[in-house]
Amino acid sequence: MYTQNFKIILAFLLTFTTVFASAQKKFTVVLDAGHGGSDHGANRSYSDIGRIAEKDITLAIVLRVGSMLEKNKDFKVIYTRKIDEYPSLSDRTNLANRNKADLFVSVHCNSSVKPTAYGTETFVQGPDQNDTNLEVAKRENDVIFLDEKDKQTFGSYDARSPESLIALKLQQSKYLESSLLLGGLVEGYFVNKDKRSSRGVWQKNLHVLRMNAMPSVLIETGFINHPEESHYLASDRGQDEISQSIFNAIIDYKKAIDRKTGGAASNRKPEPEKKEEVPLKNDFRILLLTSSVKYNDEDPALKGLNYILPLKENGIYKYYYGVTNMASIRDINLKTAKDAGFRNAYAVGFMPNQKLSLGYYTLEVYAGKDKLATNSFILQTLKDVDREKTNGIFYYTYGKVNSLEDAVKLQKDLESKGIKNTVIQKVNN
Template identity: 70%
Template structure:
């Protein structure tokens, strides 16, 4: 009896000593999901000079790069849904994340469109369908449930349009939405500020691979394989390394921010805060309207990144950032006002909306003197238009209907060395 009592006593003291040490060493667990795989190639295109480019190959390469960076840090535990060219079902992916009690779930994908103009990154968090412009993404990512028998059985009775499903979705995801939005914003900020990519924002969509997860979860679209320039970037070591590093740095920033708060504070905040719904429009912050043209990086912008100038009726309007969430829109507005733009306000844009009465063009040069015939602009762009108004020569290029298309053309010109062009909205 005495021996048994002593054994229990020492075992209790041992547990009392070692338990705080074990809990202090709990690692931050991340599930990295490389979208598609195996027979499911995902978005794919074949280009002359680039060959066959498949989403499943890009996502796996980027995920493995992220994982290698994380595994160098003893504070992280990395779990992969796949490390080779296989196809885990959506059920297997989410079950793995839930069994692991992961702190963060990241699903990496590549976008595509039936048009060649769309481009840019975007990050999705889980939620009911609100924005019709996101439906193609949801369809592309959800259609893979028909590839696997287990998925067909799991999701057979789920109707994303029914009131019951929407109520259940709101209850399940409200706890993790705020953290998902925070992390998604960090990812997109890195894409813009570090990699100089065009961000289409952080958006909400009903995606099966996120819906079943009991943790903050995001689906990251690295770019459009249907756009030649982005396909070339995403297939390159440079593009994949930059994308992986931006996501990795966002993970570090997210963990650092989370560690500043106690677990109880985070849980309380996430469970009581109402779930945010996406807005129908994208919102940019109008910093100022002026007849004066400023170049990107001018000190007048007070260090703000991602400035989009649009000229309309001979007035230059300078916009900052973009999002279709009210909280991010309001945060961007506060950032702009804190930077000194006290009269800044949010302006709504309908994504991919074509102008019904006019077009977009690029203003390349304005000056009292004509450009010489051997100027770089005229030599590079044969279809440049020239117009003289009030003693000034205006050189413009391009004629398209959507803002996204003209931004793509502007990006292509910048890569040719033609910088500081301004998007111009021309009314008929």
């Protein structure tokens, strides 16, 4: 009888210990300070504050976020680095996967060849939403080849192969909704609390997001090449505010997850599980403005926003921002546009790969009062360029395609040849 009772008590204690340990499991967050060691990341020199490097700013922000999280008993914090060293990209993701982290947050600083570019943006895993701007993916993935381990592992990876895209779509669907949730919270705090300018939440094919088996975000905290924003990033005030906003977003994210799953942080019954976000049938772009005037990419009228697609129809230029087939990202893009000053912006749906039955798309490669010289770069580079003169303005156009997607590809091809600031023009027969 004693032995039997002892076994019952032991079984109860083991069960209670297991349940208690499960209930007490901490929410594990991996904080990744981008770059480090020999990889300085983006950097600039200024006469008043000297040289600033992305690797130093990201480490300062991550250590601040981690310090705040470590004061909360519900969190376990793991750092990919706490000093000026360079962990390989595979080391960073392997660390997160090995510890079965609940969340991966990578902190970076942005840079651009455009001196007017500024603002924050957050990336989640997925195929690039806009092929015309791959600078972020190129910059963050290029450091794969700094490390022999990464080179051996990822040297043969082809981000554009059909097999890779299928794998991306399968993986992103598993963690996309949660990653978008955190990304939206981060950008929301940047805008509403810190009064920053947000460029939105985007999908990008980045290694530190692609190889993680958990919700993951990569936060671009601002542009180092922008004179004002760089000083903010390098200042104690800026780093404190950015850190506090990321911390707040992580706290709100955990609360939302706890409400959904009935976790420890929930004081009420879990809400019904929301269905995974389903892609919309249409692609959505945000119409910023219409004008009879043509603006180039760096024009102040575009308020420093990136991912701009100009479309011309019936002599009117329309400027669209971003593209997505996810309702949540569409709404974030719309908010970003309005925060940038385009108060009358609205979302416009485009049917993917829709062929024009009457008409075609062409590229306006030049518009001006002066006729192009026969030895001009455009006419020397392109053959079969059409020219017409309307109201004293010479218009040069090139190519004829039947879908907007084909026009964007043609535009990319011309950009690779050095012909920039072209406009896609819809011609109705």
